[in-house]
Amino acid sequence: xxxxxxxxxxxxxxxxxGMPLFQYYFRMLQTTPSHKFITRxxxxxxxxxxxxNHIEIPHGVQIGAGLYIGHAYxxxxxxxxxxxxxxxxxxxxxxxxENRGKRKGAPIxxxxxxxxxxxxxxxxxxxxxDVLIAPNSFxxxxxxxxxxxxxxxxxxKHKENATEGYI
Amino acid sequence: xxxxxxxxxxxxxxxxxxxxxxxxxxxxKADIGEGLKFxxxxxxxIGDVKIGKxxxxxxxxxxxxxxxxxxxxSPTIGDNVxxxxxxxxxxxxHIGNNVFIGANAYVxxxxxxxxxxxxxxxxxxxYNGTKGYFGH
Numbered sequence: 001x002x003x004x005x006x007x008x009x010x011x012x013x014x015x016x017x018g019m020p021l022f023q024y025y026f027r028m029l030q031t032t033p034s035h036k037f038i039t040r041x042x043x044x045x046x047x048x049x050x051x052x053n054h055i056e057i058p059h060g061v062q063i064g065a066g067l068y069i070g071h072a073y074x075x076x077x078x079x080x081x082x083x084x085x086x087x088x089x090x091x092x093x094x095x096x097x098e099n100r101g102k103r104k105g106a107p108i109x110x111x112x113x114x115x116x117x118x119x120x121x122x123x124x125x126x127x128x129x130d131v132l133i134a135p136n137s138f139x140x141x142x143x144x145x146x147x148x149x150x151x152x153x154x155x156x157k158h159k160e161n162a163t164e165g166y167i
Numbered sequence: 168x169x170x171x172x173x174x175x176x177x178x179x180x181x182x183x184x185x186x187x188x189x190x191x192x193x194x195x196k197a198d199i200g201e202g203l204k205f206x207x208x209x210x211x212x213i214g215d216v217k218i219g220k221x222x223x224x225x226x227x228x229x230x231x232x233x234x235x236x237x238x239x240x241s242p243t244i245g246d247n248v249x250x251x252x253x254x255x256x257x258x259x260x261h262i263g264n265n266v267f268i269g270a271n272a273y274v275x276x277x278x279x280x281x282x283x284x285x286x287x288x289x290x291x292x293x294y295n296g297t298k299g300y301f302g303h
Contacts, residue, residue: 076207138271152286153286
């Protein structure tokens with residue numbers, strides 16, 4: 001049986017050895033049907049490899065195929081976030097939830113999004129398709145399709161093919 | 168007690184190991200009040216700072232010394248302060264009680280009580296503070 005989601009992830013990395021191990025166990029946990037011992041083993045291994053890379057991604061998060069994690073360190077993702085296909089995530093990225101106020105909830109991210117180093121996306125915001133989020137930016141407003149986001153507080157600029165050459 | 172200082176060695180080794188595992192560099196000279204909470208781990212650096220009670224610190228936070236000569240110093244932080252992900256608080260500044268420092272903010276100036284600080288360089292956007300934050 002061929003695992004389609006996993007093979008798409010391998011395509012993004014170029015080779016099998018490039019992918020961090022926690023991502024392998026993350027995909028296996030989501031795609032394989034639940035079994036008494038196998039799921040327990042996958043959960044254990046996933047927890048161990050997450051701890052090594054200082055990553056906190058709950059295994060129930062919806063992430064589309066083709067996820068690329070550049071340098072896996074200190075990545076924190078809320079359990080209610082939804083991430084689309086072909087997304088790049090780098091070190092220090094936070095996709096956080098908000099507990100109070102009008103933006104209560106977690107972000108929803110579209111397809112073909114490039115999220116730079118140390119950037120933070122917080123609250124119930126929608127990021128469209130084909131968006132480039134520059135390093136160290138702070139996003140707490142909705143972002144339309146085909147745009148570039150940078151700065152703190154963030155500035156949005158329209159550009160066709162924003163992530164061309166990046167993804 | 169000076170003579171018994173060798174008893175600190177195993178605790179120091181354990182402390183360094185746990186710091187390394189959690190991705191936290193926490194100075195032993197830091198003066199931290201009760202109720203400190205690390206919400207997430209990884210990339211945290213805390214220098215010789217003074218922190219009050221019930222402080223929440225997120226990941227990728229830097230609190231430390233900055234400046235040269237007589238202008239150099241470390242921050243002093245009050246009670247019930249929340250420091251968001253990726254924030255940097257450096258230099259001889261004084262941060263009041265109930266202050267909320269937003270994610271990716273850079274703070275080097277004095278902040279009054281109940282302020283909400285965001286952006287680079289740090290700007291005060293409101294005086295709601297950490298109202299309704301604790302207890303979740």
